[in-house]
Amino acid sequence: MSQLINLTEENICNEHICCAISDKKCAKGYELKKEWLKTQFEKGYRFQKVDVRGKVFIEYIPIEESWLPFDGQNFMVINCFWVSGQFKGQGYGKQLLEQCFKDAVAMDGVIAITGDKKRGFMSDPTFFKHMGFEIIDEAPPFFKLWGIRFNQNADYPKFKETARKGSCSNTEGITAYYSDTCPFTDYYIGQELQKYAKKTNTPIQIIKIDSKEKGHQMPIPWIISSIFYKGELITLEMKPEKHLDKLIGTSHS
Template sequence: MELVKITHENLEKEHICCAIANNKDSQVTSKKSWLKGRLDEGLVVLSSKKKMGYLSDPKYMKYKGFETVDNANSYFELMYLPFSHETENPHFKQHLKEIKHNDSQNGFWLYYTNQCPFTAKYVPLLEEIAKKRSVDFQVVHIQAKDYNFL
């Protein structure tokens, strides 16, 4: 198997999604758009001390060279793989580190990026389900590194 380095020049023609073969699919185009903005920064993933549902597996991420650069609420870990050592490490904002579970507002909050191609399809579906069930549902689409994790 050949290892292909994704660059600004070849991103549009390369296959980047393990689950979707059609490059014209909205999920693939949203992932490529997200990736285009990250190629010069590095990759950031949300994890936890041990593998948890919907979070990246910390052992696998460490194996791939990611390192934990911040944590919040003794549950979430921010893992980072910089593409350059000239970039500042990402971090959680201080107020997120101080929130306790029972301090949360009612309803459901979803923070997401297009790192996962399936968000393009499933976030609108979740919004519709919440609306039908009268659940307070807030969506925060993180689109830039300098969002600094809220």
């Protein structure tokens, strides 16, 4: 078993947070993520990482403090969970999840969101199924809520009704939501998406999720980043030109 490092307000200045370690474009977002983490530690937020220089980490928080739109209590919510590249297949995912279970031992269980398949910036649903989780709720267009109970008499959490819309109210051009929960979002959503919209002459509205209350009002159960076009969700990816030219290119030509 490899050593796990638990980030805290005391050591976060000297420890990396895995994503965007050396990406100069995302330097501001990297620091914004660290600042966001500092505000969440006192609320029970955990960031556990394997002691390697790479994306091998898990983040989780009690549901009562989660920014994700859930109804429920006494469950631990997995936010971001990533084992990348050369580190796959070495048992790190199981090790990180078991640490989450240990930190949630006094709770009724653990929940996590995935897509209907492996999607960018989302955990792989096959891993949760393999680890004994079951699908406990669904929301349009493809979101799945997975859960595992330690207390079999407990009620599973559910998505808030507001998060079951699957579409947003703005039907003009692009609507994008993002938060500082990921170091890539400030650059790709907060900056580059604006440039894309200007270049393509596409109307745009960008909404930053900067509080738990705003997260709970999301039309989908996701707060890292999401892009809608004419009200419909088109991608959770963050590199606009790579994805949007294909998804909406014919619409603004």
